[in-house]
Amino acid sequence: MKNILKQIAAQLHLWLGMISGLVVFVVALTGCLLVFEEELEPVLYPDFHLVEAHATERRLPLDHLAGIVSYKYPEQQIQRITMEQERDRTIVFNLKTKEKEGFSVAIDPYTGRITGDRDEHEAFFSVVLRLHRYLCLEETGKVITGISCVCFLVIMITGLVLWWPNRKNRKQRFTIKWGAKFKRLNWDLHAVAGFYVLPFIFLIALTGLVWSYPWVNEQLQMAFDGKPPTKKEAPDNLPHAKKDQAVFEKIYAQTIRELPHRGSIAMTFGKSGKQAVTVSRRDDEAAVDNIVSFLYFDQKSGALISRRLYENESRGFKARRLVFPIHTGSLLGWPTKILAFLAALVAATLPVTGIVIWIGRKFKSKKPKKVKALYGKKRVQAKVLTQE
Template sequence: MKKTLKKIASQLHLWLGISSGLVVFVVALSGCLLVFEDELEPVINKQFHVVNVVDGQPRLPLDVLQRNVARQFPGKKITRISFEPGADRTVVFGLKSGKKEKDIFSVAVNPYTGQIAGTRQENDAFFHVVLQLHRYLCLEETGKVITGISCVMFLVIMITGLVLWWPNRKNRKQRFTVKWGAKFKRLNWDLHAVFGFYTLPIVFIIAATGLVWSYKWVNNMIYITFDGKPQQKREAPANISLVPASQGTLEKIFTETNHQLPNPGRILMTIPESDSISITVSKADDHAAISNIVNFLYFGKNDARLISKRLYASETRGMKVRRLVYPIHTGSLLGWPTKIIAFLAALIAATLPVTGIIIWLGKKTKSKKTPVRAVGARRRAAKSKIVVEG
């Protein structure tokens, strides 16, 4: 029974690994980079994100910055404004640059001088390309299907790998330690099996949470399990103000947001094209024990009046659990410690298809040599028999 189970596990592990190996390698390696996106982005594109701060220099009103951007880029509508915590960070305006919602042209503005610090097409930004590679292999919906199927395969590969790894009395020590001084073949096997075992729980969780983006039914299962119903569509409330747009609306909204939510955190202001919908402002809570805690405020587009709130504390259990999926998947749940763990686990996961292929090729080469050796042995035995009989 055990031999049959291991044989089945071995075949599944081998052929699913060969089928999904390249995709797993690409997704895991790109995931390593995405773990530290928030830390690397302002380093890679410093001019776009960071400005020099002069002591005592006041920040210009947000509406002044908005008019400067609108004047320099006529014909493009501002759809969002983002603010990173920190006095030395630019204010980034997102302008719609195409027919699709994802076609965003970003303009970074120095909040103290009003000068344009940099511009870029978001679809061409480094980490956006890495994310597209991670989720879609840069193949859009086709790539999403491929990564989703490969993710399921990888989960099965990990389970079958654990079955094949499971030690007995004779090889228990070998299963838990890497023999660094061994020959390449043995060392490669240890790197695959031993490192695979130690990282299995973390990589399994990362892969399993990744299914939320691949399959809508997985996402809905979270809400059905914890709320008893599928995810409810959330929309910004109507903009009920009938008064004409007043001066300084955006600055008033920004000030009121920080008054309502005094904690530090990234602010994203979403400005709808329609005047009938209110402005949505989200603010992350960097003081929270875990990441991805976000509160929402809704303001009148003309008078900056606070219409309603959607605070994290009042969210459903399903929404709170769904909020946890992203930081668990990226390793940002508890900050640097979990990020480092996720980075190392993803890096090792990227090596598993490589070491696995080497193991397979080694066995394949050995199986080809074995019959030749057997024939040679039979010939030598026959010759010795003739000599004896002669």
């Protein structure tokens, strides 16, 4: 029974690996880069994100900065304003054109100088993310990565069955023999290294299903709340509100008072003029990552309409918010990011080392082997060709 189970596991491991290997390689390799997106983005685009800031300098009013952007780009509508916590960071305005969304403008908050603009779809990490999620193939790619993710989960389970040690090979199953010949070293890198990162990559792949299959997201929140998730929308603006000339600065000041913790702030404007301004602030002082609270303001007067604080959210919503930091490794900061990076890096090597193992077994050369045959009471040695 045990041998039959291992034979089934071996066939599933082989053929599912053949089907999904290339996709797993691309997704894992791009995942390595995305782990440190937040740290690498300013390094890749310093002019877009960084400015020189002195301790005595004061930021220009947001409404003034928004006026500069609107003057420079009169045909485009401001959709979002993003402000980072650090003083040496630009303020980024996301704009919408008639043709497309995803155009961004960075401005120096102290001088009002526009430091750069770009199409977000062409930015490096945007391309990496599209490769990671759907191979830059839109819905078709999303189906492919979703199926490959499920295959990879089965591959890890069958791999554990094949790796499972017995009394004779227990030491070998836990140790990489770095000084061994290539064939043995390649097997160790595939099986032993794969075993050590298995809990991490299994969790990463499992949480990845949330983006591939909407029903996984629904079932997650159903498990915690007992009901499907509801769509969160901004309320309508206040009726007959008076226009405030410094509405953005007023919203910003109120946000700081309501949410005094450290963290980036994003103001998002509804697609229709009826919806209130949604302001989100990330809590960088929280024990885990991706903790965000929301405030809603009247678009004309800047009056606070309602609050949606993280501590008042449902258990299902909180569980869903944890999926992203678990998947990316940002849950507990640098320690979990490094773990996620190493796990994803090893995961990217598994299809390569697996193919090498398969090629070695498939095209193994035939070697003469001595066997002993018993004829009556005499033993004679005969050389026969055997294939291992």
